[in-house]
Amino acid sequence: MKLANITVDPAKCTDPYGCRECLRVCPTYVLSIRAKQGPVKFKELPPTAFVVQSTNPPACTGCRDCVEACPTKAIQISFN
Ligand code: SF4
Ligand code: SF4
Numbered sequence: 001m002k003l004a005n006i007t008v009d010p011a012k013c014t015d016p017y018g019c020r021e022c023l024r025v026c027p028t029y030v031l032s033i034r035a036k037q038g039p040v041k042f043k044e045l046p047p048t049a050f051v052v053q054s055t056n057p058p059a060c061t062g063c064r065d066c067v068e069a070c071p072t073k074a075i076q077i078s079f080n
Helices: 021-025 065-069
Strands: 004-008 031-035 050-054 075-079
Touching: 004 050, 021 031, 021 065, 065 075
Parallel strands: none
Antiparallel strands: 004 075, 031 050
């Protein structure tokens, strides 16, 4: 089985917490929001300190719902 390679362009996804559309539509909970610098007190960081990451690639079905829902076209998916 091929694993999903999901990349999110941080230049296009600048406020993950304010948006969250990709997390909302993903049916299998593949994506998460993480602080770039690791565990921290989230409320003390600016929006740009966060990124969307694929934290459960085996669960990705390739439905592309996240790609279509993203308002800034920040997500790319391939299967290698
Ligand atoms: S392609 Fe579908 S299953 Fe995979 S991360 Fe996007 S919404 Fe989730
Ligand atoms: S939908 Fe796009 S802009 Fe919104 S949080 Fe996800 S990757 Fe970022």
